[in-house]
Amino acid sequence: MRATPVSNHDQPDGKSVVTKSWRAADLNLLSGGAIEYAPIISEAQIQLVSDQLDVWDAWPLADALGNPVHWRGAELWFALAVPRSADPEQRHHLARIHHFRRVDDRFEHLGETLPEGLSPGSRLWSGSALCERGRVTLFFTATGRKGEATTTFHQRIFATSAELLSSVEQPFGAWSQPREMVQADGALYRPANQDEGEPGKIKAFRDPAFFRDQGRADYLLFTGSSAQNPGTHDGVIGIAKADEAGAYQLLPPLISATGINNELERPHIVRSAGRLYLFWSTQRGVFAPGINAPTGLYGATAASLEGPWDLLNGHGLVIANPPERPTQAYSWWVLPDLSVTSFVDYWRPENPAKTEFEGRRERFGGTFAPFLHIELDGTHARLVKG
Template identity: 55%
Template sequence: MFTPFGNAFAGDVLRWSGDDLAWLERGPVWRAPVIRAGDVVRVSDSIDVWDSWPLADSYGMPVRWRGGELWFALAAPVLDDPEARHGHARIHHFHRIDGRFVHLGPTFPDGFTPGSREWSGSATLREGLVTLRFTAAGERGEDRPSFRQRLFSATTRLIDPDASEQTGGAVFAAWSEPAELAVPRDVIYTSRHDGTGRVGEIKAFRDPAAWWAEGGAEYLLFTASCAEAPSSHDGLIGLARREPDGTWCNLPPMVDARGTNNELERPHIIQSGGLLYLFWSTQAAVFAPGIAAPTGLYGAVAERIEGPWRLLNGHGLVFANPVAEPYQTYSWWVLPDLTVAAFVDYWGIDNPGAVAKPAGRSHFGGTFAPFLRLKLNGARSILKGTPAS
């Protein structure tokens, strides 16, 4: 039976269940177009790129920068096994200009962040100050990668393009010392993340993204796992609020997927048509046994962050990868103009019966995917330019 999470938050927790996802069988389901060879444009021969996000304003819209936009993404050296990239992940930044991404380099100095790796986050520009929120994975200097996850932010200012010529083309001034954000206290959100160490089974406290409500209250969304009733499938979309003294108060989750899904990744909110839309990514392999739901972008809608939240399309699925290409893209990020960024994962499989991801480099994209575009109408979403099936 569903047990409410305390009484620290006046909002409603959205319970996402197998019964909701059973509506997928009634269709139709929107599916992304198939990635073709010409769509896979590498930004570098030396690095793989995956989870990405822009330097955005308070509403999530990319800010103009040097004739284009400034984007961040996780990157790692090209390895024989692409799955090993997570153990080498660093945040890099890119110039998106004229429809292409130009690699500018690692964002933080070596050894600057508190973990052994840097995982996903978000970035905003407010009052001239860049705030980059990120996940510190593991411990700095550890001999073997561990999976403790902590949420941090660091701030800086952008260097004027004219001045950058005198600073070797640098983009950022010196970063502030990383400051920890919300902390899991094993009351709502677990602080024990190692699990088995296998992808899809690691517990979560990662992917920080900010949202400012009307009146200025600042909230932090994140991927989390349940502390009150831990299990193999206990994923949550967590929420915290910044208090007047600058500290963070953990609130009950926005979405509770206990018994349904283990990882509701990279949650973020945009505003469209006077409503708030919450989006997250998840994979078919992390749904509980007996739930047949695809890898895809999922979402919910509400009038305010406190809810009540309603699943988009009745089941939550916004769109999925093609049936014949079930792993082709992942880690979708929706912008307020309803364009959708992602990265090219394993593509070119052309096998409707595929169950497991292919091994090795031959099918791994490791680069930015072509942008897609949504249409939203209340609790309904449409993937533009492709028919539902």
């Protein structure tokens, strides 16, 4: 693993990054433009990986360019998972990382990835995975604190590494002691250290996504909250760059949604036709009051990491859930071939005869959604249909 433990400095060099401000005026363009809606997911398309697990937030084991690594004639993937329960919302308090084998578009569950107690958190949230020279580096969010008596929402970014083996039963060697890769500095990024909260309203410092540019510099993207403009809706896409010693240094955000959105989740970058495309997921419920934007995959593009970044399609929206199923899928991840994975969220319509809690289990999918595919042309993105 090239990276070494935390080494932030007080005044990151902001000359190399031009932050794109995502504004309400950009999203107002949605009211007059064509929206790319994903097709409705039918019951026949929902294939449980396991009838004992809820699965969400997935990412592949990838090479330094983001391409899924071929392993035993297939691909190796990671996702958050928990035992299925009566209330799917409880999964956020219990989440662990599991690994899966992808054969064509079918996923096989292989097992829980990290030994219990290895992480400094009480549970594990999303990240990314790099494979180089036969070794896997798993970047992840350590949420809460090990041994805590009550569930907290502290979020920190760590990495651990292990040798990639050939055994389906045991794909990894011994995992290294996790190392904290970067910390919120309180100047650019707010520490995510809340003791209490709920999904959608907590502050963020999570979802590390590895990216290597063509100059072979290494970066981590992450979901963050602004320390420069703190508020109820202060979501940003953060970035940190590895220095020559391999320690990650914070840079100003790539995207700032202060005043309009609280969470720009699972950011990641894909190269296509000589440009960089930055994607993130967000939900309708975390936009500021008065902003009518759907749950979906959003994005921006630039010629280089330094920017300037342009919102895709003028407003940022790439794929939206269909109006008839506004919560059917979430947590999109775009691969270099422009195929797009996500998970089946609350896909059934609400049942008026049942309370919200009573209807959750029958509405929640908890498995991989059918893959979609997009096309990119400069600052435009479209869903490939048919």
